[in-house]
Amino acid sequence: MNAWLPVLTLLTSLVPALVIFRIPEDRRTPRAVVNLAGAGAKLALVALMLAGVARGEVYETRLVLMPELYLLLRVDALCLLFLTLSAFLWLLTTVYAMGYFGHAPNQSRFFGFFSLCVAATTGVALSGTLITFFIFYEFLTLSTWPLVTHKGDEKSISAGRTYLAYTLGGSALLLVGMVWLEGLTGPIEFAVRDQLLEVEPATLTAIFALLVAGLGVKAALVPLHGWLPAAMVAPAPVSALLHAVAVVKAGAFGIIRVVYDVYGFDLVQALGVGLPLMAVASVTILYGSMRALFQIDLKKRLAYSTVSQVSYIVLGAALAGPAATVGGLVHLVHQGVMKITMFFCAGALAERMGITRVDQLDGAGRAMPLTMGAFSVAALGMIGVPPLAGFVSKWQLGLGALQAGETWVIFVLAGSSVLNAAYFLPLVYRAWFLPPAAEAEPGREAVAMLVWPAVVTAAAVLLMGLFAGFALSPLSWAELIVARVYGG
Amino acid sequence: MAEPGLLVALPLAACLAAVFLGRRGALLVWVTGPLMLVLTWQLARAIPVVEPLGGWAPPLGIALRADGFAAAFLVMTALVAAVVGAYAATYFAADPRPRRAAAFWPLFYAVWTAVNLILLGRDLFNLYVGLELLTLAGVAMVALDGRAATLAAALRYLLFALFGSVTFLIGAALLYGRYATLDMELLAVALAPDTATVAAAALISVGLLAKAAIFPFHAWLPPAHAGAPAPASALLSALVVKASVLILFRLWFDVLPPLAGALLNALMGGLGAMAVLYGSVQAIRQDRLKPIVAYSTVAQLGYLLLAFPLAGAALGAQPWSAGAWTGAVFHALSHGLAKAAMFLAAGTIMLAAGTDRLDRLGGVAKAVPVASFAFVIAAVSLMGLPPSGGFLAKYLLLTYAFAAQQAGWAAVMVVGGLLAAVYLARPVNALMRAAPAEGARFARVPAVLQLAPLLLALAAMLLGILSFEPYRLIQVNNPAAAHEGLQ
Numbered sequence: 001m002n003a004w005l006p007v008l009t010l011l012t013s014l015v016p017a018l019v020i021f022r023i024p025e026d027r028r029t030p031r032a033v034v035n036l037a038g039a040g041a042k043l044a045l046v047a048l049m050l051a052g053v054a055r056g057e058v059y060e061t062r063l064v065l066m067p068e069l070y071l072l073l074r075v076d077a078l079c080l081l082f083l084t085l086s087a088f089l090w091l092l093t094t095v096y097a098m099g100y101f102g103h104a105p106n107q108s109r110f111f112g113f114f115s116l117c118v119a120a121t122t123g124v125a126l127s128g129t130l131i132t133f134f135i136f137y138e139f140l141t142l143s144t145w146p147l148v149t150h151k152g153d154e155k156s157i158s159a160g161r162t163y164l165a166y167t168l169g170g171s172a173l174l175l176v177g178m179v180w181l182e183g184l185t186g187p188i189e190f191a192v193r194d195q196l197l198e199v200e201p202a203t204l205t206a207i208f209a210l211l212v213a214g215l216g217v218k219a220a221l222v223p224l225h226g227w228l229p230a231a232m233v234a235p236a237p238v239s240a241l242l243h244a245v246a247v248v249k250a251g252a253f254g255i256i257r258v259v260y261d262v263y264g265f266d267l268v269q270a271l272g273v274g275l276p277l278m279a280v281a282s283v284t285i286l287y288g289s290m291r292a293l294f295q296i297d298l299k300k301r302l303a304y305s306t307v308s309q310v311s312y313i314v315l316g317a318a319l320a321g322p323a324a325t326v327g328g329l330v331h332l333v334h335q336g337v338m339k340i341t342m343f344f345c346a347g348a349l350a351e352r353m354g355i356t357r358v359d360q361l362d363g364a365g366r367a368m369p370l371t372m373g374a375f376s377v378a379a380l381g382m383i384g385v386p387p388l389a390g391f392v393s394k395w396q397l398g399l400g401a402l403q404a405g406e407t408w409v410i411f412v413l414a415g416s417s418v419l420n421a422a423y424f425l426p427l428v429y430r431a432w433f434l435p436p437a438a439e440a441e442p443g444r445e446a447v448a449m450l451v452w453p454a455v456v457t458a459a460a461v462l463l464m465g466l467f468a469g470f471a472l473s474p475l476s477w478a479e480l481i482v483a484r485v486y487g488g
Numbered sequence: 489m490a491e492p493g494l495l496v497a498l499p500l501a502a503c504l505a506a507v508f509l510g511r512r513g514a515l516l517v518w519v520t521g522p523l524m525l526v527l528t529w530q531l532a533r534a535i536p537v538v539e540p541l542g543g544w545a546p547p548l549g550i551a552l553r554a555d556g557f558a559a560a561f562l563v564m565t566a567l568v569a570a571v572v573g574a575y576a577a578t579y580f581a582a583d584p585r586p587r588r589a590a591a592f593w594p595l596f597y598a599v600w601t602a603v604n605l606i607l608l609g610r611d612l613f614n615l616y617v618g619l620e621l622l623t624l625a626g627v628a629m630v631a632l633d634g635r636a637a638t639l640a641a642a643l644r645y646l647l648f649a650l651f652g653s654v655t656f657l658i659g660a661a662l663l664y665g666r667y668a669t670l671d672m673e674l675l676a677v678a679l680a681p682d683t684a685t686v687a688a689a690a691l692i693s694v695g696l697l698a699k700a701a702i703f704p705f706h707a708w709l710p711p712a713h714a715g716a717p718a719p720a721s722a723l724l725s726a727l728v729v730k731a732s733v734l735i736l737f738r739l740w741f742d743v744l745p746p747l748a749g750a751l752l753n754a755l756m757g758g759l760g761a762m763a764v765l766y767g768s769v770q771a772i773r774q775d776r777l778k779p780i781v782a783y784s785t786v787a788q789l790g791y792l793l794l795a796f797p798l799a800g801a802a803l804g805a806q807p808w809s810a811g812a813w814t815g816a817v818f819h820a821l822s823h824g825l826a827k828a829a830m831f832l833a834a835g836t837i838m839l840a841a842g843t844d845r846l847d848r849l850g851g852v853a854k855a856v857p858v859a860s861f862a863f864v865i866a867a868v869s870l871m872g873l874p875p876s877g878g879f880l881a882k883y884l885l886l887t888y889a890f891a892a893q894q895a896g897w898a899a900v901m902v903v904g905g906l907l908a909a910v911y912l913a914r915p916v917n918a919l920m921r922a923a924p925a926e927g928a929r930f931a932r933v934p935a936v937l938q939l940a941p942l943l944l945a946l947a948a949m950l951l952g953i954l955s956f957e958p959y960r961l962i963q964v965n966n967p968a969a970a971h972e973g974l975q
Contacts, residue, residue, distance in 0.1 A: 065880065065955045068807035131883070135874035142868060152922025161917065168909045171873075172902050179883060179898070183890030186807055 005049055005059045006073035006126050009083070012042035013090070013122055017115035023108050032098055035111055039091040042122075046087045049075050050472075054480070060128065069187050071135070074128030076191070077481040078260070078329070081474070082125040082253050085333050089245045089340055090118045092453040096344055097237035099449025100351065110150055114241065116143040121246040124253060130178055130188040133257065137174070137218075140250055141167045147238045148231050159233045166217050166227035174214025174254075181207045181262075190261035201271055204263075208273050211258050218251025219314060222284040225307045232299040236347025239299060243306045244340035252313040252332060259317045260325075260485060268320055277318035282412045284311040289419035296357050298346050301423060302339070308416065309335045309382065316397055319409065322482050324400020329478035331393035334381070337460050338390060341378035344454035345371050352446040361427055363436030368445050372431045374458035379424040381461045384417045389464040392475055492539045492552040492608045495527055495562060496601055503597035511586055513593030514577040520597075521570030528566040532559040536965045546671035552608040556964030557817065561607050561734065564821050567947060568726050568828045569600050575832050575940035576719035579839075588632050592720070595632075598625035599723050606731045612660045612670040612692075615735055619656065619699065623649040626728045629720040630712045641711035648708045652698035652732075659691030676743045689744050693736060700732035702793065703763035706786045710770070713782040718835020721778065725785045726828035730820055733792050740796070740974060741813065741967040748796075748974035756796035761900040763790025768907035777834045777844035777915055781827070784870060784911065787904065788823050792816050794885060794897055800973015801892030808884070810963065813970035815884030817962050818955070822877025822948045826869035829944035833863040836937040837919070840930050846915060851924030855931075858938035860919045865945035867912040869952075872905045877951030 016038035023031045049059060052075075059075040075083075097114065101107055120143050123136030141164075149160035182188060184199050196204060217224045231242055242248065259268055259277075268274050288308025295301035312335065316328015348371045349355040355364060365372040381388035394413055401409035445451050468475040502520050506513035531537060537554045545551065554562070573596060580589035602622035609615050627649065631642035664670055666684045679685065701709035709729065713721050740748060767787030774780045795816035808814060836859040838844045841852045853860040869876035882901060889898035924930075951958060 063953070065953075066808060066959045071953075135879070138874050138879075142873065146920070149917075149920055152920060157917055157921060160920075161913070164909070164913060168906065172906055175886070175905075176898070176902055179886035180890045183806070183887040 002057070002059050003061050005045060006061045006075055009042060009045045009049070009075075010073065010119060010122050010126065012038045012045060013115050013119035017112050017119060020108055020115060021112040025105065025108055028107075031108065031111060035094050035098075035115070036091070038115065039087070039094055042087045043091060046080070046084050050080055050084065053077055053080055062128075065131075069131065070129065071132045072128030072189065073123075073126040073132070074191065075126065077477065077484055078256070079125045081329060081332065081477055081481065082249065083122060085336050086118065086121050086125065086245050086249070089240075089336060089457075092344075092456060093237055093240050093245060093340070095449055096240070096347070096453040099447050100235065100237055100347055106150070110147070113143055113146045114237070117147065117241060117246055119143075121250060124250045127257075128190055130182065130190070130262065133190075133254065134171075134174065134178055137250060137254065138171055140246060141171060141218075144242070144247055147241065148234045150235060150238065151233075155233050159230045162230045163227045166224065170214045170217025170224065172214070173210050173217075177207050177210030177214055180210070188262060190257060193264065196263065196267060204267070205271050205273055208258070208263065208268075208271065211262070212255060212277060215251045215254040215258065216280075218247055219255060219310055220248055220251070220284070220288075220307045221280055221311065221314065222287045222307070225284070225288070228307060229300050229303040232297075232303050236343055236350065239302075239347075240340045240343040243303070243343060244336040248306060248310045249332065249336060252310050255314050256317045256328070256332075259320065265320045265485075274318050274320050278315060278406065278409065281311040281315040281318055282409065284308065285315065285412060285416045286419070289416050289423065293419060293423045295423075296359065298349070298356055298358055298361075298427075299343075301358065302342050302346060305342075305382065305420075305423070306335075306339055308420075309339065312393060312397060315409070315412075316400065319397075319400050319404045319406065321400050321404040323396055323403050325482050325485070326475070326478045327393055327396030327398075327400050329481060330396060330475050333474040334389040334393050334461075334464060337457050337464065338378045338381045341374055341454050341457040341461065342382075344450070344457065345375040345378075348446040348450040348454065351450060352444075358427060358430070360437070361430040362434040363431070365431035366436065370445055370451050370455055374451075374454040376428045376431070377458040377461055379428055381465070383420040383424055387462075387465040389461045389468075389474075392465055392468045396475075492531065492537055492554050493541060495524070495531065495604045496552070496608065498524065498527070499597045499600040499604060503594050503601055506593035506597055509593070510590040511580075513590065514580065516593070516597075517570070517573030517577055521566075521573050524566040524600075525563075525570055528559070528562040532563055532961055535559045535961075546611070547669045547674055550609075550611045550614055550671070553610050554608055556962040556966060557734075557737075558607045559964070560817065560821060560958060560962045561824075562604060564824050565600070565603050565607070565727055568824055568944065569596075569723070571940050571944050572596075572719050572722050572828060572832065575722075575835075575937060578934050578936040579717070579719055579835065588634070588717070591628070591632060592717070595625045595629050595720075596723070598622075599629070599728060603727050603731050606735060610672040612663065612672065612675075614670075616653075616656060616660060619732065619735070620653060622728055622731055623653065623699065626724055629724060630716045632717055632720060633715065635715075637711070638715035641708070641715045645708045645712040648698050648701075648705060652695040652705075654695070655691045655698070656695035659688040659695065662688035662691070672738065672743050679743065679746055681747050686747060689739075689747055692739065696732045696736045696739075697759070700729050700736070700789060701786060702733075702759055702789060703766055703786065704759075706763065706767065709786055710779055710782040713785060713831075714776070714778040718831055718838070721782070721835070722828040722831035725782065725831055726824040729785065729789060730824060733789060733820070737792075737795075737816075741799075741969040745967075745969040745974055748969075750975075753797040753974055756793045757798075757897060760790040760793030760796075761897070763787060763793070764900055764904040765790075765907070768904055768911060771911035772907065772914070774911075775846050777837065777846065777849070777918075778831070780911055780915055781830050781834055784830075784908070785827060787908065788819075788827070788870065791819050791881075791885070791901065791904070794901065796974060797894065798885060798888045798892065798897060799970055800975060801888050801894065806887060806891055810966055810970040811884045812888040813966070814959065814962060815881045815888065818877055818884065818951070818958070819881035821958070822869055822881060822951050825944050825948035825951065826866040826876070826878065829862055829866040829941045829948060830870070832937075832941035832944065833859045833866065836933055836941065837863070839933050839937065841928065842931065846918040848925045848928060849915075849918040850921035851928060852930065853919045854922075856933060856938055858935075858942055859933075862938070862941035862945040863919065864916055865949055866941070867916060869945070869948040871908045871912060872901075873909075875952045876949045877955070878948070880952045880955055
């Protein structure tokens with residue numbers, strides 16, 4: 001049974017994807033049933049494995065490609081952190097997407113690739129060897145591309161081209177890093193320690209740079225972030241997927257795997273590659289916030305905010321101390337939940353009131369109180385207002401910076417928080433305190449399927465902050481991961 | 489039942505029967521396809537197999553020998569030919585020119601016979617016969633359409649191929665004069681690195697390179713492969729040119745390792761690298777679907793030659809002893825499947841849209857969704873992206889390049905992969921464009937024409953996932969030089 005759980009988890013998205021491709025366009029109910037059954041089954045499996053892994057169990061499945069080269073699906077605590085997030089958000093995004101697309105055409109294609117994307121993300125989370133990770137990581141690139149170009153107009157095709165150019169460039173770097181490393185050591189398994197002992201430090205440093213640069217494209221590290229703002233032409237559920245569930249997360253998760261499991265804390269410190277990575281992450285955090293400040297387009301502002309926020313995760317990994325690691329890991333979850341709330345809301349605003357620009361938000365709170373309420377909670381969370389989820393992340397990261405003796409990081413965090421406030425608070429202010437523009441028609445809430453997913457995630461933002469000390473909170477789970485990595 | 493002779497005799501008999509059956513020759517494939525698949529499968533499970541024809545062992549008689557290398561390609565050939573045959577039966581059924589359909593089937597079986605003979609033969613004259621049969625059938629297939637442009641392409645193909653035949657034959661004659669045998673195993677034992685042998689090896693190699701359209705002998709391939717009818721293009725690109733490269737592999741890795749050295753490796757690797765880069769750049773410059781796919785063949789064949797400098801590199805650093813050679817074999821297998829899939833998909837798309845100009849393909853994905861999907865999956869394998877046989881091949885070749893500290897060859901492969909992404913993204917983008925071009929009307933096509941390419945594309949993908957058995961198969965009786973390299 002234990003060997004089947006990882007495969008079943010993968011199949012809960014893969015099988016729906018293949019089934020949905022075959023469902024005729026106008027059969028909405030069967031498509032919804034298949035989608036939701038897959039998402040529900042995945043959540044159930046994840047819950048089962050969470051309980052098991054908390055007890056100390058490990059689930060593994062392997063498929064041998066060649067002697068000593070195998071695909072390994074392995075469920076450990078770190079994997080489950082990402083898996084739980086993506087499973088939970090997949091369910092909500094599916095509901096949201098059903099409401100968003102209504103009777104629009106090409107839905108079987110959309111939901112098929114959407115599920116395929118989630119299957120790839122699940123694979124990324126489950127990967128237990130470097131080559132398995134690479135395979136699912138690329139599978140993710142390919143399955144996301146039809147979603148970015150979903151509308152099929154020139155603008156979407158062009159955004160898709162940008163997306164492919166960046167991500168395939170990144171995968172070439174990642175590939176070179178991987179084959180160079182494995183050419184010297186043989187295939188790498190994440191759970192096996194001390195595999196790199198015989199390789200020269202200079203080579204290891206070069207390979208580290210290649211791997212991180214390759215992964216940094218998806219994690220949107222500056223200057224490799226250009227695709228993310230361009231991809232905002234995609235429909236709102238796709239943005240949610242790119243920014244919160246799958247793509248940028250896969251990049252950040254990959255960097256965590258490289259730092260913790262391929263190289264390991266000690267080697268990262270011995271090579272001295274932590275500091276440059278910290279610097280890149282810090283620059284990205286500040287640059288992303290800076291650019292967000294000047295965006296008039298709502299989704300573009302959110303996109304640059306993602307550029308900035310995802311690097312908190314990278315920063316946590318680069319600081320490589322216990323508290324910072326907890327901060328980075330917990331932010332993987334927190335950022336996902338907060339950012340998806342905002343994209344859900346942005347989509348609802350655009351659908352219901354045609355709002356795409358920041359200056360159109362005036363008075364939106366009165367028209368759509370639930371939507372804007374959720375948006376405001378997420379925005380305050382991003383800024384780091386206690387007791388919301390974002391505060392927990394920033395607190396842990398700050399603590400980690402002090403622990404690692406890198407005091408300057410505190411200033412990066414503080415500066416970024418000020419910038420976060422500067423680009424999010426005006427939105428909240430406009431929505432609640434300014435009167436609606438004269439010519440704007442009085443709106444009301446969008447359909448329930450667009451509103452409630454955002455309300456649920458906003459509630460989660462609040463709960464994850466309030467009950468951070470609770471045993472099943474993301475924070476406690478991150479602490480469990482770190483405790484196991486440190487062997488304490 | 490695992491008799492190699494049957495694998496040559498059966499398609500040959502079908503070829504003769506097809507001559508008399510005319511258009512009804514299409515029906516034969518429903519028997520030959522499954523039968524050949526079963527027979528090759530049984531052979532793959534029985535290898536190594538040796539069959540002295542008529543009971544006479546070499547040097548008196550000739551023998552057919554099946555090792556892992558041969559068996560893997562026999563299975564791949566049977567799969568490609570069976571699916572292409574099923575596709576062609578439908579494709580030509582609606583053809584307004586009955587003579588074209590009637591002419592296709594004998595040629596189809598001639599190609600199948602010749603490829604199997606080349607895979608099983610270990611006698612240079614035998615191989616020469618196979619090559620000639622292959623060339624003549626191939627040239628005739630290119631000329632099937634009968635348009636002036638395709639006739640010119642066929643003629644050019646014929647000139648290059650005849651040049652190749654002549655040099656191959658002179659080389660073989662030199663070897664016969666020197667060693668009094670053309671059996672490869674006997675030659676390998678007797679081989680001495682003298683002038684006559686070196687000259688013969690060079691002549692034969694040049695002949696094979698010309699027939700395989702390896703840079704700088706590639707000029708004939710794009711117009712010929714792009715101009716032939718879709719099922720013919722699929723056979724030509726997937727099997728016909730590859731057969732010559734496979735002989736080249738046999739020759740150097742089985743017979744001539746004592747003659748090999750750094751110069752040969754650099755030369756072959758260099759030609760391969762040029763093919764990869766030149767073919768890819770030319771593919772980017774095309775604006776019709778089939779020429780892109782044809783130039784892609786020029787590029788993809790180049791990867792195979794990189795096995796010459798990389799084989800035997802990094803002894804002991806990797807868990808696989810013949811990794812680079814295995815990588816090249818995987819590459820050839822997955823390219824055969826993916827390229828056949830791609831040409832068939834392109835043929836279906838052309839039937840639906842009435843053209844293969846990229847700017848006229850908007851909306852075609854809606855008209856033939858399955859064929860478009862097959863095109864994309866085949867593209868994934870050709871780009872060397874996972875999960876696919878193409879990826880696994882590249883992974884092996886690349887790890888060996890780095891293990892041997894020959895990063896230059898690795899750079900060629902990585903750049904080649906990126907260029908492939910560029911030249912394949914253009915047609916894929918064209919298919920994905922939702923808005924049809926002005927005045928575009930799409931014809932309905934039978935389901936078989938969509939499913940056949942999908943089947944082959946999925947096979948190329950599965951080769952990268954269920955790779956353990958293929959890996960074990962091609963290791964059976966592989967040549968020593970595959971492990972030790974051509975140093």
